[in-house]
Amino acid sequence: MTGTPFQNRVWNEIKNIPAGQTRTYKEIAVSIGNPGSSRAVANACAANPNPITVPCHRVIRSDGRHGGYSGPGGASGKSALISSEKEIATRNT
DNA sequence: CACATGACCTAAC
């Protein structure tokens, strides 16, 4: 899984995203220390070998739209996953 | 080192 240090930071930040919460690629880029690498961040997710262990489905664009998802369900399931996790977070409160 | 690719972002038409 440990590919490039950059990807590692990206996946790490994504894994740090709390359930029900969504982060934009730019936010992640800033979190890892590369506020201008929003594109590379998306690439890291796309290159992420564990689209399931990594909640890349919580990562969305600045427009609020979903970017993509190489895991099960695809970009469509991505929104479903977000809604489900959002529901979980709401239930926990 | 240079070129090509991509789940992006911003601005302009």
Next chain:
DNA sequence: TGTTAGGCCATGT
């Protein structure tokens, strides 16, 4: 509001 153009960064060839 929807599409097009340019720019940015990391990775792979």
